[in-house]
Amino acid sequence: MDKVIVAKDLTLAYNEDEVIIKEASFSVDSGSFVFITGASGSGKSTLLKSLYGALDSKSGSLIVGGVELDKISSKKLDFLRRHIGIVFQDYKLVKEWTIEKNVMLPLIISGYAKDVSGMQVQKLLSHVKLNHQAGKYPLELSGGEQQRVAMARALAHNPILILADEPTGNLDDYSSQVIWNLLEGANNQLKTTIVVVTHHIPESLTIKYKHYHIEYGVVYEVS
Amino acid sequence: MxxxxxxxxxxxxxxxxxxxxxxxxxxxxxxxxxxxxLQDNYSIVIVSKTALDLKFLKRSDTIIADITEISPAKVLEKVKKDFKQKNLDQIRSSLPKFYTMKLTKYPSSFELSDLERSLRKISSITKIEDFSKSHDxxxxxxxxxxxxxxxxxxxxxxxxxxxxxxxxxxxxxxxxxxxxxxxxxxxxxxxxxxxxxxxxxxxxxxxxxxxxxxxxxxxxxxxxxxxxxxxxxxxxxxxxxxxxxxxxxxxxxxxxxxxxxxxxxxxxxx
Known part of the structure; x- marks a missing residue:
């Protein structure tokens, strides 16, 4: 099976004295569903940041989508990111744009034609049951709805990989379940690789997944 | 907003x-x-014992736009009735030559003194009136x-x-x-x-x-x-x-x- 992510002896740190992740080695298979858990401040989000190239490694190597991130130019990193969908706890929607435009963002960046993008956005908004809210702005929606918009945006350009950082951290049970269903659906139906950083894994999940845990900077697989 | x-x-x-x-x-x-x-209304008056070579003078400094002789006819006309024609001719021949000089631009004090210095080199020139005090x-x-x-x-x-x-x-x-x-x-x-x-x-x-x-x-x-x-x-x-x-x-x-x-x-x- 192809590997979407391969980390070897990966060490991450924001400064010289404080190492967050120590010599982590792990891999993520294409089409798999992976959870990364750990206590607050354990380095889960830091690890995720390194996966989308926002943080350089201190040592070791990290390959995402066949590209070694440490040796990548900013132009190539932009290109790689066009194949990744990202979901955050705080949604990170552009407040001054409508829901429709927010979902369209990855398609605009990838250079899709306007009519194709329009159709794809309608399909996705209907998939996340928000097609009636297309013309609204993010702050007019509830937290759960905003996260569904963020999910639709992450799926818009058919990415090979979705990275989610505490995607249900701010949501109630119902909205959380909707998000888990969407992630499961993307993994099941589209075979998109999903990496989720979370405090706890939902019990309702029906799919097979891989689980990594971080403790004291050490990343290990939980069987 | x-x-x-x-x-x-x-x-x-x-x-x-x-x-x-x-x-x-x-x-x-x-x-x-x-x-x-100021430049249009500004001119230098030169008094010379003999006639000056105007073409040569004009070529000698780029700041000189034009130089023309002031005719004494008007002055002589006024005093004509008080003198005999013979005396009048004598006065005319003994009068120095008067010239008015126009410049290409309104000169700075340095340009003005440079110009004056080069004019003074011409021995026949006896007086240069550049109105330098008000000009300055x-x-x-x-x-x-x-x-x-x-x-x-x-x-x-x-x-x-x-x-x-x-x-x-x-x-x-x-x-x-x-x-x-x-x-x-x-x-x-x-x-x-x-x-x-x-x-x-x-x-x-x-x-x-x-x-x-x-x-x-x-x-x-x-x-x-x-x-x-x-x-x-x-x-x-x-x-x-x-x-x-x-x-x-x-x-x-x-x-x-x-x-x-x-x-x-x-x-x-x-």
Missing amino acids: KSLRNHFSLILALFAVLLSIQVFNIIERTIAAYEKN SVHKLLTLFKSVISFLGFIIVAVTALLILKEMRLWQFQHQERMNIMALFGAPIWLRSAVLFRLAIVDAILASILVLVTFFIIDKNGTIETELDLLNINITLFNYVNDFFFLLGVSLATSIILATFIVLGHKEEV
Whole structure:
């Protein structure tokens, strides 16, 4: 099976004295569903940041989508990111744009034609049951709805990989379940690789997944 | 509303810069026109024992525009009745030659003394009247006026440039979130900063149009032109093609350069 992510002896740190992740080695298979858990401040989000190239490694190597991130130019990193969908706890929607435009963002960046993008956005908004809210702005929606918009945006350009950082951290049970269903659906139906950083894994999940845990900077697989 | 206020602040700052530049232009034109008036009315009187080689003299210094002999006929005409024709001819032959010299520009004190020095080398010249005392005070006043205006212009442009920079910093803060989000999805730098540049360009155009409208109103009002007419100065306050495009260019260049600084200074949030 192809590997979407391969980390070897990966060490991450924001400064010289404080190492967050120590010599982590792990891999993520294409089409798999992976959870990364750990206590607050354990380095889960830091690890995720390194996966989308926002943080350089201190040592070791990290390959995402066949590209070694440490040796990548900013132009190539932009290109790689066009194949990744990202979901955050705080949604990170552009407040001054409508829901429709927010979902369209990855398609605009990838250079899709306007009519194709329009159709794809309608399909996705209907998939996340928000097609009636297309013309609204993010702050007019509830937290759960905003996260569904963020999910639709992450799926818009058919990415090979979705990275989610505490995607249900701010949501109630119902909205959380909707998000888990969407992630499961993307993994099941589209075979998109999903990496989720979370405090706890939902019990309702029906799919097979891989689980990594971080403790004291050490990343290990939980069987 | 907030965004509109930010637009307004940048437009106002750019408007202040453009207005300062145009006021500086007008003062430069006024001084140039005043200098031209002074130059037209200014001439040097030369007295020589013998006739001068005017062609040679004209070629000897580029500042000399023209030199003509002043005919003594008018003076002799007045005294004609008091003298016999024989005596009158004697007076005519013994009179020195008078010349008036026009210059190509209103000279500085140094240029004037240089010219005088070279004329003194001609032995037949007995007197040079350059009215240097009054000339010098007018020239010094003009130079002082120019320096003060230049200094004030520089201060105004520097202060407003700082204001614009501060305004742009606010913009950067405002646009940072959107630029970061776009970067997360792989937007190239030009796409991330497109909105910033679009706003900068729109504001630059609006500021230039505002200056155009302001000078259109001033032109229609006519007060300044009347004041200048009284000083016998005829200048164009605002050339609707040349000045507008010059100011538009300055405005666009300023806002684009500042927007570029912001884009280059932007760092992805980690």
